[in-house]
Amino acid sequence: MPLLFPNLRISQVFGANTDVGKTLLTTALLRATAAQYTNETETSSASGPSRKRVFYLKPVSTGPDEESDVNFVERYAAPYQDVVTTKNLYQYREPMSPHLAAQLAPELPFPSSNDELVDGVERYARTSQQRLGGKRGAMFIETAGGVHSPSLHPPHTQSTFLRALRLPSVLIASPHLGGISTTVSSYESLIIRGYTISAVLCLHHSYYRNHSFLRQYFQDRGIRFFTVRPPPKKHGTVLEDTVRLNQWYADVEQLSSEGESGGVIRDAALWLEEDHDARIQELEGMPERTLKTIWWPFTQHDLVNKREDVMVVDSAFQDNFDAYYAKAPVKSNDSMLNSYMDGSASWFTQSHGHAAEPLTIAAASAAGRYGHVLFPSGTNKPALDLAEKLVSTVGAGWAERVFYSDNGSTAVEVALKMALRASARRYGWTGELGGDVGIIGLRGGYHGDTIGAMDAAEASSYNTAVDWYKGRGHWFSPPTVQYIRGVPTIRSTSPDSWDPLPSSLAPASSTSDSWEIAFSDLQDVYNVSDRLTSPLATYYRNHIRSTLERLAGEGRRFGALILEPICLGAGGMAFVDPLFQACLVEVVRAKYSSESVSSKDRPSSEWCGLPVIYDEVFSGLNRFGYLAASSVLSHPPDISTYAKILTGGLLPLAATLASKSIFEAFLSSSKRDALLHGHSYTAHPVGCAVALRAIEMTEGMEWKTEKELWGVGGKDNVGRWSFWDKGFVMSLSGVKGVKGVMAMGTVLGIELDVADGGYTSHAALDFLTDLRKEIVFSPKGEFSSFQIHSRPLGNVVYLMTSLYTSPSVMRAMEEVLGKKFRERVTS
Template sequence: MPLLFPKLPVHQVFGANTDVGKTLLTTALIRSAASRMQGDGKIFYLKPVSTGPESDSDEAFVRRHTSPYSHIVNTRCLYQYREPMSPHLAAQLAPDLPFPKSNDVLARGVQDYIRAASLSGPGHVFVETAGGVHSPALHPPHTQASSLRALRLPAILIASPHLGGISTTLSSYESLLLRGYDVAAVLCLHDAYYRNDDFLRPYFTERGIGFWDVARPPEKRGTVDEDAARLGEWYASVEAEVDGEEGGGVGGAVKHLEESHDARVKRIEGMPRRTLDTVWWPFTQHGLVNREDQVMVIDSAHGDHFDAYYAQASMAPDSSAETEGGEQESLLEPYFDGAASWFTQSHGHASEPLTLAAAAAAGRYGHVLFPSGTHAPALELAEKLRSTVGKGWADRVFYSDNGSTGIEVALKMALRASGRRYGWEGEIGGDVGVLGLRGGYHGDTIGAMDATPASTFNTAVDWYKGRGHWFSPPAVLVQNGVATVSTTAPDSWAPLPSSTPTKDGWEFSFGSLGAVYDLTARRASPMATYYCQHIRSTLERLVSEGHQFGALVLEPTCLGAGGMVFVDPLFQACLVDVVRASADLFSGEPDGKAYDAALADLGERDSAAWQGVPVIYDEVFSGLHRFGYHSAASVLGTTPDISVYAKILTGGLLPLSATLASRSIFDAFLSERKVDALLHGHSYTANPIGCAVALKALEMIADAEDANTWAAPKADWATERWSFWRKAFLDDVSRANGVRGAMAMGTVLAIELQDAEADYASHVAQAFLDRLRAQRVDGFRIHSRPLGNVVYIMTSLFTPEGTVRAMEAAILRELK
């Protein structure tokens, strides 16, 4: 819920503690801003929550003491409770008074007030919080700083002039900083005895933050009218007086706030051109993306949304910065991060627990080297991964920087293990390949690219060779309300009994998606035998042609960047089984009877010992609950020998990858010679900050599972494979005109649009997303990136149900 109006500076006033003069100085700022007003415009004061008698409320105080400017000053309190105590307690003692059902509702009320204020033209808005930075919000455990974070209004911090005030002020400042606030100015009442300003002034000015030491008001004495007169004289003096070393006024502060606001607006509006002039984007043809109105400026992000600015030309007419009537529109709008920031986001942007975990580890370690050493975050994360996604099979955890490098590590592990077993160990320039799936994508480093077939991603890379064979996987799709599995070219598929022939093979219908993913029943079906025969005969042909393989690399369940293709889980399970049972082929001694025996004995296999060739699960995108499960082993019914996790591993906050390996893979590198070790590493291996964040991210997932957080969507699907997107919605989408089919699982929704050019070069999905983005959906817009003719949108693990329902309605409107 971002707000940035070109001619309306909006600031949120925080106190370092109670009784620091927050309301007193806010009133001074209002009077100073009012005195600077020329022509039309108004000053707005908002107190979101106040406690105590209304006659003694902060709003009443501001209203009384801004009376000389009453014609342009507007004041309001959203929620006033009678008892002078913490807001969450005062609200409980006043059940007859209005009470917002959540802190988000309160934030929306603040947003609505500011939007209404923007209709009055230029001016100022001051939003005063209650108590200190971490005074409780209406709904614990949130505090003032966190409950209004979605608005991210520039902050004014009122420092404490009292004994101990330096500590509370710096703690408050750091708390705001950790939560993503910009602190625009710090004000402090002057105290000649404690002189906190002597320390605070240089502390803040060295950090580029304006500091104002304001003269103290007169002590209360005499009658109420006499006291009010003296306070009025004090206000008159400080509202225009410039800051002084021994306590001055706030006039300079208001000027500073206005200049900072203008600079922020100018900076944001100038960022598209500066970016086009300096940045080389990934996966972007700059010959096509070269206008300022094509650049999304992300000013901040919170929860599921970007707070972003688009130059006016690219958006609908209602989003211009100023309408014909002179009314202002916010430069910033919230955009739902439908691409999950390239598949990384899962816990929401700026997640407070993850941010604090990162800060704690940064303060304790920074980064430290890892070879032959250890530290608590790395050790505890390795133990956690072994006991969760690696339970029952993983023995070791190798850390690297990101998903692509994690795959590089996995390939080195697998190929070395195969080489030692089958006799090509240490062969430089060898031509060993991998087995995988057509449409798979494992990253953009050279080794990871070579483990995928030729595609738009790698054919323009001069060193790309493409080492291996890739099966065309049968895909799962809901078409016209029916769950189907269908084959695609270029594999030559024999007819499947009871299937419907297609130009690329066949299509088979199921009674439900649950039936597709019920491998307990399907493993005994004729289709399983059919898959195994197809895979084995293909391998026999490849080996007879002289091909040699050292690993099977799979993206379980879904090929992400390859087009969000949901692969038939039975085919992947059969592929793993056949590869593991085909040691005769990989050793160069084909033996059908040995294969049959090995296939029959797979149920008794030792999960710590690899067979055939090592099996790698690339769960960089799909693992850790992206698809509603912790590990794909629970879907395919079989564990890997090596698996790779990244992206969601840290909740999307930091780059970190973990490659897990079984004991038999690890043993392949053991010897007395250094050259036999896994000679791979990264300067930031096992970065303590990333490991600490990953631990917290996994803890948050576990807590959500224990609390049955996802009970409602699970009940809607009533099957082990479930989604945050409703079952009925998926059915409706699959029946829409122009839709070939759709799928949803966990956080992911994928819609395949009909297009003759149905690959990465298609533009139909981008056109659909452009139209979808032009809609305002419950106060936000939807942003995502296309995959050719496939539209995909992902939620986080904690996206509110109402947000998902609103997006479902918008998608159906656009499809119809």
Template sequence: MSLLFKHLRIHQIFGANTDVGKTIISTALARASLAKADRVIYLKPVSSGPSEDADDGHVVKYTNLGNRRVQAECLYRLRDPVSPHLAAIREDATYNAPTDDTFINAISMSIQRQAQEVGKQTYMYVETAGGVHSPGISGTTQLDLYRRLFLPAILVGDSRLGGISATISAYESLLLRGYDIDAVILFKDSYYRNYEYLESYFKTRSIRTFAVDTPPEKHPDPTLNTSLTEEYYERIASQSSESDITPAVTHLDTCHQSRLATLDSLPRRTLDAIWWPFVQHKHVKSESDVSVIDSAFSDFFSVFRRRTPAKTTMSLLQSDFDGSASWWTQALGHGHPSLTLAAARASGRYGHVMFPEATHLPALELAEKLLQGPGRGWASRVFYSDDGSTGMEVALKMALRSVSARTGISREDSKRLGVLGLKGSYHGDTIGAMDACEEGVYTCDWHNAKGYWFDPPTVGIKDERVSITLPNGIDGTVLDPSSFRFESSAAIYDVEQRMGTELAQIYSKHITHTLQKLKAQGVTFGALVLEPLVMGAGGMIFVDPLFQRIMIDTIRSEDTSSSGWRGLPIIFDEVFVGLYRIGMESTGPLLGVLPDISVHAKILTGGNMPLAATLASDSIFQTFLGDSKADALLHGHSYTAHPIGCAVASETLKIIQELSTSESWITAKENWSQASGSSRIWSLWDRNFVMELSRMDVVKEVMSMGTVLVVKLKGEEGYVSTSAQALLSSLKVPEPQDSSRISPSPGGVPFGVHFRTLGDVAYFMTSLNTSPDVIRSLEDRIWRALQKHAVQDE
């Protein structure tokens, strides 16, 4: 969580290497700042080495100007003069080293305490230890450790031999993690003259470079050494000196004010220039309705909030949990360094390259991982495109051409082929993908729905019982009511066990009878298109898996061919549900059937960039082989298989595979398996919490799988309903901090929840690696928001 205040300017000081003079620069900046600010604070989060040599002591000693001095603080002191992680290991057995969260929270609390001085202009300098990648106490490198605070940076350059390279490398490391570098400062060594080169280098990158005189060598006489050092600081903090550091202080002030002004201007500029998706602009009444996201880290946004004069001690940046996983794309949290580095490496090595009849390692490695992952046992080829919607366009082309080739129908007749699917489906906003859905709020004037969509039975939890709700058109009155109720989610998703039930026979009869009627009417189809298990944009609809299984079996039973696809090609749109979003890599094994074509996107690149992969069986691929180019799959996108996206996706899949055996996932599976004895259906959301929600009067039903929690609320139904948004609106406002525990958000500050609703349905989504502490805190917030409404109704 980044902290930003009008009256408190904060800069974090990083070094290009160890022993480059960070503390000397910090002291000089602090001393010069005394002439401009009411208060100057120096913070050294961790110090290693003898206390008499501590950096905070040096700063205090040389910033005592009459009755004014810099306030200095050190949070963690370690005895050995080595890297903090090693010093912590060498401490005595009673030393309890802080976790990364505890360490960062301590810094955040220190900053917030300093912000309480109302009406006083304050400067604060937070000095790191060693170089940018030197480890912190836990061993996490400082760039990654401090990233969650996201303070604007000063880079102290290296003026020694090799210092140009070290400084540029440090700068690029900061840049790769998204830091704002407001200034580079280094000593003016007259022999190596690194400052001259670096000033030119950074000027082209719009970063100011400041050079100050090199400090005197340490004198063996302590008294004389103090005198020489004092003279040095007097000189470089004097406005009459060529090496005066005061212009750097002025520049840092300008950067701070510029950042405030830019953030303040963004709402108006946005309203004048941007057309948002899925937003009725007439309802955006003022600039306060615009969420200005300054940065994002892990599962949280830093959102700019204008403050009234009465709240000037509050940070202008509010921490908001990304409750929709940024439209279902986030898999590993924002700003994940491994994904950033994978993108940077591929960008530096390739940029984008033409793909037809070519290959490159990122595309090939990703294809092989997908074929051994969600495509294991059925897929033989991977076709790349831009996003989920275009991936579905590719899938539809594959399926419809395959049907045309097998049946021998004319090109004109093939244009009249429709698709079979489910009501509530959504496959994207390109025209072809919209044509594969029924008419609805997402479709456009040019859209022409082509097909038939079954109204599906749905699954939900109410009063701790998992039950099936049949739609109109499926008559289940002959069944015992117990046929629709299950003791656990695992039982309802045990498809093979349910295949011989009376309900399965009713489903089969209903589907077969409907298809016979459509055939008699002359309706022909080219594919069965399903969002397996959960239909996302249609309202987070959990479909009875038995119904989908019997749909597939019925379609395939009409064709007795022994090889290749049968009946109609089966397309799984796994853009939302795939790659563990709902707790499983792919839905086929649970349904007990495999598709002929499947589409993956969103989680595929960890939310870093667009990329889609359409997987196909060999029999589908063979359809497009022929002597004429016209027989080929003539479909493509300019950025097909772009190396950056492929490299990021490959790294994402690698990390997800590691997560699948992590302690947090194992614990979550145990939490759900206690009631059912099976861990096939599980969630990162606590089972007891989900069941308690299902008992609330205001809740119509609830469901949870994997990272997803869906709460359907009573009241006006449908996409245009505002009931869910209204009932949970209090989540957007950070709650006052409970003094008995620290918030699990970055920096330990209270957080709001940035979430979206689908009419009467509220859904919340975590990343695959969201910490249990964050999820427990979210559960508390959701519970209290709904409980508050229940109390008001009484």
């Protein structure tokens, strides 16, 4: 998809409205560029295709052929016909909006989607670039009508569907009455959608003089503005009009807008060349600048210290980002940018596709209305609406309050403060004594990198190098769920010492520390409500209860249970047996309730035993095909945290939800008993507005195609499913060198069977580096080709999609992944 060639400058031309001189001025720019190339010394033959160096493309045109824009360009670029070539992808006879004109001509070619039209633009650009043979060239792509003229497939407008290409754009301003407004509105629409405006051109109007205002407006924004003398009015014969317009073209190529020698159109054409070169120079210089200035997270700079190690992301759209790697000097016939599938979903945050238009508009609206306003003892509509939405969705049936913060780690810090204060109040802990209270969690769990959140996790590569780290708790080693050799299997994990399995469950190969239990269907694993009465549930409860009793005997005291429900993300995409987590919640609530002096006659709505925290920063809000983990685990939390995809991946925002009884633990007549936590950007209106829109976008989505892949549907439509095909997952789990595979919702996790497992392993990195070289093609032309990019988790290869990734993209990626894993076995 990305089109950035060193030797082919591409400019996309938008008009602020119809009848603003878009084709007229595009032709002028094209002629000035052709004149420049004609004057250069030619090394090729005097005629023929090799001389074609200026290209004009009209993706969609409406109106009679004789009045088409292509016909106009060919007529007035005739002096440079040996240099200029033109192309029209789709032409419809009726002079009206493209989507209507196409309906009135069903016999004419019609793209099956807007993506197919974009693909046609891309293919023409690449073909034209190849024709240059290394020489320098230029292309002008003229859009239809105004910025928001409808696309062939409504409800999108052309500024939306052409965004995939994100070509540097020229805006033709309106010189007419009201033209200042339409021009500024067009500019802002393009900017909001991520376009770069290279220049603005405006025809001079002696009465309205829009150019006098617009020049200053755009210069203040660092955008070059060019005023062009108006063309002669039509009168007389067609031939006479043609002669006069040809003379006008010759004049504006040599004269400035005020009439002096200077050539405003020539200057504009030269500026577009300079702007193109400056873009390339900046791109090439960014790796060195980055290495001198940036301190990356989770990166050993001694290992990543060369230009070619730096990925420069130029832009991102939908599932992909367009990036430049400074691996070697780029040849003139290569695009400097490659399109990469964001397999890390921008490090777990992206869910709605990059630059999702509804989210960017929501952000712009809230930014324009509020900017940011303080929140204590106040409110604003986005923050209030989002809080009510969260309580009624992910918090339905248990949550009453929402506390805002800025990121997942902070949301967990807030949750820990809530839980520990509630426990301290109930059990009479005060002051220094409370500092010795720990939490209960899971080995492999990860809750963030702030000091408090780190202390709520076991010692690991993430935190042991931090001098202040002090693990405060006990972490169970949970059984995990994977497809192993095609079979959904629950496997024990060390270093927990497990009692022997009951004879009804124990396979022949099980030991006290290592066992596996196979299931006939994955749906059976996640049917927690039925499994709660199973022998395995009793086995889990006994293990958990005996462990807690042993810890109590050692004098250990705990103030909360914290879980990453369903999947331990940063811990290696480890899918935990949901039954184990459900039993852990049950035992913790029952055991500690019996020790509470205040448990008698307590309302059922209050928390029991210890406050239970669900850390759904990574997993919640449909990441795994469910809205909230309580719907899978059959038990609601007392506190839950959300971030990352809360805003669809656009802005940092976090929310900690709490039950009524947790909230009431902070009520008193003293301010020191309040939850004294916050930051300056609490409940940022822009983030709240975007989060609310992100949730609304997914409400009502059914993902029928994806569910059918996993046999989920019917009347109840209940079960676990994934964007990744069930057959693919089963097949991949049987490949030699693969220890296990699991997929749910948007996430695929592949554990490699290597000796040096864990976060410090390089096994997944080596595989992903090799995978990045593969190009994913669409056999039916449904999408543009791309490569796959992801970050490793030690010996775990993971990939995640957005909630909108198409089935065709999924199947193509599965084919490439399968191929690479089979090659890995034979190499």
